[in-house]
Amino acid sequence: MGIVVERFDPMAVTNVSLQTIEADGTKNPGKKFGAVGSVGGETTLREIIKTEEGVEVGKKVKPQKMDLTVSAHIKVQVLRDIFGFSNDQLKPGIYSYGSDSKGKRFTLTADAIDEFENVTKLIAFPDCVSATGFTFTIENGGDEVALMEVTLAAYPDDSKQMYYEAIVSELEDTTIPDTWHTQFDRTLVEAVATP
Numbered sequence: 001m002g003i004v005v006e007r008f009d010p011m012a013v014t015n016v017s018l019q020t021i022e023a024d025g026t027k028n029p030g031k032k033f034g035a036v037g038s039v040g041g042e043t044t045l046r047e048i049i050k051t052e053e054g055v056e057v058g059k060k061v062k063p064q065k066m067d068l069t070v071s072a073h074i075k076v077q078v079l080r081d082i083f084g085f086s087n088d089q090l091k092p093g094i095y096s097y098g099s100d101s102k103g104k105r106f107t108l109t110a111d112a113i114d115e116f117e118n119v120t121k122l123i124a125f126p127d128c129v130s131a132t133g134f135t136f137t138i139e140n141g142g143d144e145v146a147l148m149e150v151t152l153a154a155y156p157d158d159s160k161q162m163y164y165e166a167i168v169s170e171l172e173d174t175t176i177p178d179t180w181h182t183q184f185d186r187t188l189v190e191a192v193a194t195p
Contacts, residue, residue, distance in 0.1 A: 017181035030182040066154040125154035
């Protein structure tokens with residue numbers, strides 16, 4: 001094992017990538033998301049409460065999904081993939097968004113950086129979709145170009161995991177960082193049984 005990291009204070013997020021998933025489950029190579037300002041997430045939990053004679057005596061919580069918020073200057077094709085813009089039956093260069101638009105499923109990956117310790121954490125959400133419809137704001141005379149905010153839902157993959165992370169300096173397999181943002185899936189991170 002590499003160097004064990006005991007403290008990680010993320011200060012920046014970079015190298016955000018999106019790998020779209022086709023209807024048959026095949027994954028397209030990752031593409032850059034755009035210039036990201038922030039990524040945040042919160043887990044939605046399902047509570048199971050045990051009562052005895054009308055009194056709560058126990059509770060278990062089970063993670064169901066993660067709600068993510070990404071603020072970024074999003075690349076045009078990434079935005080079209082997330083919300084399902086289409087140019088079907090339209091002239092070249094024309095795209096539309098409407099009641100039949102279907103955003104693509106995708107894997108979202110990023111690097112979280114601790115600049116004090118010079119440590120990078122790879123993060124991945126294996127099965128995401130847009131959780132809201134397409135929204136935008138255009139402001140005349142603004143002092144800076146506003147970041148677009150998108151709300152995403154991250155669901156568990158086939159292994160019931162909705163979030164993966166790896167601190168680069170702790171990895172034994174040094175090929176993982178090379179493919180994390182272009183070909184992330186469970187087989188990349190799963191331990192291989194030794195005979």
